[in-house]
Amino acid sequence: MVSCPLCGPKLSICCTIISIWGIVMLAILGAFFQIHSPALFEDIPKDEDEWKHQNYSMAYVHEKYEQTALNCFIAAGIYVFFFFFSCCQQRMHAKASYEMS
Template sequence: MVKCPICGPKLSICCSLLSMWGIVMLGLLGVFYKIHSVALFEDIPLTAEKWKKENYTMSIIYEKYDQTAYNCFIAAGIYILCFIFSCCQQRMNSKASYEMS
C-alpha cells in the first residue's frame, strides 16, 4: 500500500528544482563569504558605528564574514532537507500513478 503524497507531481518537481538551485546558490555564497570576498563586503551585518567602537579592527570584519558564511551553509542544509522531501514526494506520486494504471 502506497502512502498518500502531500504534494502533487508538478509541485514536487518544481520544489525539487528550486531546492537544487537554493543548494547551489547558497553553497557558493557561503564559500565566497568564507574566503572573505571583497565583493560581498557591503552585505555583511556591520555598521560604521560598531566598527568604530571596535577600533577599526579587521577581526570583527572576519568574524562577520564567517557568521554570514555559516548562515548560508545552514540555509543550504535546510534546502537539502526540502530537496529530500520533494524527491520522496515524487517517488510516492510515481508509485501511486503506477498502481492506478
Template sequence: MRGLICGPKCAACGIVVSIWGIIMLVLLGIFFVIHSAVLIEDVPLPEDLYQDTNPPQAIYDLYNQVGYNCFIAAAVYVLIGAFSCCQMRLNMQKEYLVH
C-alpha cells in the first residue's frame, strides 16, 4: 500500500494524542490571551522589564506572544491529527483489500 507509514494502533494513538493536544493548547492559548494571572509563572519575564516605560503593557505583550505560540502548536497538532486520520484510512483500505 503506497503512503502507509504507521500501523492502525499507532494511527489511533496519534489521533487521540492530537485531539487532546488541540483541546489543551487552544484552552491554554485562550487563557494566555486573556492574561490569566495564574499563568504568570509561565511567561518568560526579561531582566530589563522594570526599565521599560510601560511594564504592564510589556507583560501583556509577553502573555499574547505565549498565547500565539500555543495556537501555533495546536495547529501543528491539527496537522498531525490529519496525518493520523489519513494513515487510519489507508490501514482500513488495506484491510478491506486483503479480505
C-alpha cells in the first residue's frame, strides 16, 4: 500500500508544534474561564443591555464564563484532532524516507 501524505515533512512538524501549543493554551484558558477568573471579565461575550435588564445579575456573568470555557475546550479538542493528523503525516514521511533508503 502506497501512502500519500497531504503535506510536506516540515509543514507536518510545524503543524504538530502549533497544535501542541493550541491544546495547552486553550486548555489553560478554558480552565481559567471555568474558575471565573476576574482578569478575563473583559473577554466574556456579554451584552450590556441584557445584563442591565437582569439587574446586573452574577448568574448572567457566570453563564457567560461557562459558555466561553466550553468554547475554549471545544477549540482545544479540534487542535487535538489536528495534532493526530499532523503526527500521521510525519509518520508517513518517516516511513516513506525509510523505505527509500
